[in-house]
Amino acid sequence: MSIMTLEDLWVDLPLPEGPRPLVRGVSFRLEAGQVLGLMGLSGAGKTLTACALSGLLPPPLRAARGRLRLNGHALDLSRAGAWRKARGSQVLLLFQGAGAALNPLMRVGPQIEEALIAGPGLPRRQARERAAQALERFGLGARAARSHPHQLSGGMRRRVLLALAWALRPRVLIADEPTNGLDAASRDEMSQMFSQLTQELGAGLILISHDLRGLASWADHLAVMDQGEVVEQGPTAALLARPEHALTHSLVESLAFLEGAHV
Numbered sequence: 001m002s003i004m005t006l007e008d009l010w011v012d013l014p015l016p017e018g019p020r021p022l023v024r025g026v027s028f029r030l031e032a033g034q035v036l037g038l039m040g041l042s043g044a045g046k047t048l049t050a051c052a053l054s055g056l057l058p059p060p061l062r063a064a065r066g067r068l069r070l071n072g073h074a075l076d077l078s079r080a081g082a083w084r085k086a087r088g089s090q091v092l093l094l095f096q097g098a099g100a101a102l103n104p105l106m107r108v109g110p111q112i113e114e115a116l117i118a119g120p121g122l123p124r125r126q127a128r129e130r131a132a133q134a135l136e137r138f139g140l141g142a143r144a145a146r147s148h149p150h151q152l153s154g155g156m157r158r159r160v161l162l163a164l165a166w167a168l169r170p171r172v173l174i175a176d177e178p179t180n181g182l183d184a185a186s187r188d189e190m191s192q193m194f195s196q197l198t199q200e201l202g203a204g205l206i207l208i209s210h211d212l213r214g215l216a217s218w219a220d221h222l223a224v225m226d227q228g229e230v231v232e233q234g235p236t237a238a239l240l241a242r243p244e245h246a247l248t249h250s251l252v253e254s255l256a257f258l259e260g261a262h263v
Helices: 046-053 107-117 125-139 154-168 184-201 212-218 236-241 247-259
Strands: 001-011 020-031 034-039 062-070 072-075 092-095 173-174 203-207 221-226 230-237
Touching: 001 184, 001 221, 020 046, 020 062, 020 203, 034 046, 046 173, 046 203, 092 154, 107 125, 107 154, 107 203, 107 230, 125 154, 125 221, 154 184, 173 184, 184 212, 212 236, 212 247, 221 247, 230 236, 230 247
Parallel strands: 020 230, 034 203, 034 221, 092 173, 173 203
Antiparallel strands: 001 020, 001 062, 062 072, 221 230
16 A cells, blocks of 8 residues: 655755756655665765655755655645644654754653654653653663763664654654664664564655665665656666666676675
């Protein structure tokens, strides 16, 4: 069942001489339980697409046009007010770098509580209980809840973001480079936790990553972006076996070279 359909997304940077398109005509679908890998070189437009999908484009960037259906309901990508209730509870974007995604001035537990009050509108007592359950679910107890983000390790901060997602229970989860900077064992652990979370929530996951090796084993479907456009997409195994676009072909060749170097 399709839980998100995006058609013809354009993101513009307004300039005196006229708007400059940074994302052009991006379209894809996301199914419940599906992992969609969004890959491409730096500057390809992956994070801008994610920000547009979650109503978090930084000014002066704007979604010039595009049609988004979420759980069968249309959302206006250009209207910030349309996202007030959908953000977090329906679509949650976890930014690259758990430290940057968390408020350094607030303790971890209250941060999750406030998100539950502002998003789903839970009463404070219920929000506090669910925040505690969420932290416990990912191996973080009362001590972590009372800590500021800088008092936690990088791995623990990533777990806090997973706990936030579990507490908010979005239908669409977008993760921007969630395994960046981790060693192989930590990447495997993190990917397993994301997979479990997606299954528990019955959500779809959009995974933004430069790690083609990880996407090859994790994503069901791939969309390759280049210079603001989706240049190729399809089921992961088929796309990697028979890449058609030059960028995809070069990425697959690079992966094959790296894999061969480790034999």
